Amino acid sequence: MPSSLIQKLSRTPESPADRPAETVDTKSRILDAAEELFMEHGFEATSLRLITTAAGVNLAAVNYHFGSKEELFQAVLTRRLDPMNQERMRLLSAYETGAGNHPLTCEKIISAMFIPALKLARDHRTGGKNFLRLLGRAYADPAPFIREFLSSQYAEMIARFRAAFARALPHIPREELSWRLHFVMGALSYTLAGTDALKMIAQFQPGDTENDEKVLRRLAPFLAAGLRSPVDTASDAHLWFADT
Amino acid sequence: MPSSLIQKLSRTPESPADRPAETVDTKSRILDAAEELFMEHGFEATSLRLITTAAGVNLAAVNYHFGSKEELFQAVLTRRLDPMNQERMRLLSAYETGAGNHPLTCEKIISAMFIPALKLARDHRTGGKNFLRLLGRAYADPAPFIREFLSSQYAEMIARFRAAFARALPHIPREELSWRLHFVMGALSYTLAGTDALKMIAQFQPGDTENDEKVLRRLAPFLAAGLRSPVDTASDAHLWFADT
């Protein structure tokens, strides 16, 4: 009986700093290897044998420490996703407090979403870049257990940011704003996924190692402009989808 | 020896209209079933036994008609993707001809991208909606054979539209424009994928069957505003990613 089944969902009690780099415990080694391999091959195509071999642990260790492959995947996600979303909300609250009772600008709200993601990507100690790509991929995964898990993980944060945007853009109808927030999250996750097929044909010069920070610095104004754009009226419809 | 191995890559020679609905040939039944099941479960999680059972054909039919599971997946994509991209380019050329030597508006270029996708989604005869979701998922799939296939399928269309945007937005640097086009394609595919986890928590009222047309009518102005937005200068950087 693994004792970890009880404390599995608690925040990581171990402190990874005061340990030599080579003697990390089995759970962490599995999480690190799984994070990279899930990112590289996806959930279904990554076998437990591949993970445990890369982690240098026994095959049965995954089922012992995490229960199942699905629970391992969720553990990989929560380890970084939950702290990131917590920091997003904390940052948004700090901005709101600093602004008094005035609504925030779109730029400020977006930066509250992006900065924690950026910090994660910058963090070379953790394999942050791998994780963001894995996360972007998970958004599009059809598996129900992934979808439900992400929904529960994001529910609180999305609600907070929707309220902030609603105050920043009071002239935009609530339903329209929901869609625009949806577009923002989509563009962000798609961009962070990073290895999409379309990127390959965009003929970016090889060697231009645009890091995530530079990309997000391009994406943020792009999205802010979209959020602020005037609401499309029915009379404008012909501009877009005129027949032939 | 299957003769189809030779003509496999040629455009579908059979005409699907002059055939009774129940007696479609084996290849089409496999393609239809595969399209829906790949969409629902993803590539890896969809077994050939599931596909052939749903299609009402023998298990070995897939390997006989398509060669392998991977080639079946590619066939599912090309069947609709190639005509759609051809129509996109044809539409763009028609717009450009109609505008004489004047550059097109962003709205016009975007509609040349969206309308063919919309027509596909509208087409109830073909399972167009399923296909667009499958396509959105394929963009984020890590499998190399999928990525390379999509790259080759999209290369020509992307180049055409990049040139059109470059003429429409001459003040935007070439590299910035590449990224913005990348954001546009990302938002489009992400939106069309449709079943992402974030959508579930956006608290859209159940029963509001927003069809793809309405969604794209919201997305298009959003993206056009982003495309036109002023280029972020270095002096604006503090607006976005100021520390804490």
Place this chain on the structure above:
DNA sequence: GCTCATTTCAAACGAACGTTTGAATATTTC
């Protein structure tokens, strides 16, 4: 109506999958 190529079919192939088991080893507790 015979011939020959094409397509369908049931059955089986070897390999890889996630998971379980029970003994061996390491760690903690008193």
Place this chain on the structure above:
DNA sequence: GAAATATTCAAACGTTCGTTTGAAATGAGC
């Protein structure tokens, strides 16, 4: 240091996977 608990390990479990096989059924050409 003995007892109890926690972890590791090799081995095997039953299942499912994509693919192959060779014979049976079907259709076309002359």
